[in-house]
Structures are given as structure tokens and as C-alpha cells.
Amino acid sequence: MAEHKNDCIVCGAPLVYLEQPEDLVCHDCQRSFTASVRCQNGHFICDACHSQTTNEWILQQCLASEARNPHEFAVRLMKDSRLRCMGLSTTSWCGRAVDGLC
Ligand SMILES: [Zn+2]
Numbered sequence: 001m002a003e004h005k006n007d008c009i010v011c012g013a014p015l016v017y018l019e020q021p022e023d024l025v026c027h028d029c030q031r032s033f034t035a036s037v038r039c040q041n042g043h044f045i046c047d048a049c050h051s052q053t054t055n056e057w058i059l060q061q062c063l064a065s066e067a068r069n070p071h072e073f074a075v076r077l078m079k080d081s082r083l084r085c086m087g088l089s090t091t092s093w094c095g096r097a098v099d100g101l102c
């Protein structure tokens with residue numbers, strides 16, 4: 001999978017490099033960091049979350065999710081831009097991942 005380091009992995013907007021670091025809250029883990037890169041819409045992903053593999057991310061989402069229905073959960077995952085960029089095979093791949101994890 002190609003990495004999209006120059007776009008926000010939350011919304012796909014271009015990243016903005018700030019002149020002064022700001023206190024930013026990671027979109028994924030909700031922890032605060034001082035960082036100088038965020039997207040145009042204000043999203044920030046910390047290094048730990050950014051380097052997480054997609055499988056780890058799905059597992060984390062799965063553990064955090066309260067959805068009981070795997071299909072509902074898969075649909076929610078597929079709306080995330082991280083999976084959207086993976087193409088047409090995502091539906092079956094994601095379904096398998098969810099079946100295996102939940
Ligand atoms: Zn964003």
C-alpha cells in the first residue's frame with residue numbers, strides 16, 4: 001500500500017507546516033502533543049498513530065467499537081479515508097478482517 005504522507009489521513013486535505021508549534025490533540029488517540037504539522041482542517045495524527053499499520057488500526061477500531069453488527073462496523077471502517085484509498089478490493093478484505101477480529 002502506498003503511503004500518503006502529504007495528505008491528512010483523516011480527511012485528505014493538504015498538510016500545513018506551522019511556523020510555531022501548537023498544542024494539538026491527536027485525532028486517533030486523543031492525546032495532546034506539541035507539533036508543527038496539521039491539516040488545513042485542523043486534524044493532527046501523532047507519530048505513533050501515523051506509523052500504525054492498517055491492520056493494527058482496524059484491530060484498535062474493532063476493540064474500541066461498540067457496534068455489535070460486523071457489517072455495520074465494516075461500513076463505518078470503509079468510510080474512513082485510510083481504507084478508501086485502498087481501492088475496490090477493500091469490501092471483501094475488510095469483511096474478512098472484521099469477521100476474523102470480532
Ligand atoms: Zn484533516
Ligand SMILES: [Zn+2]
Nearest residue numbers: 026029046049
Ligand atoms: Zn495518536
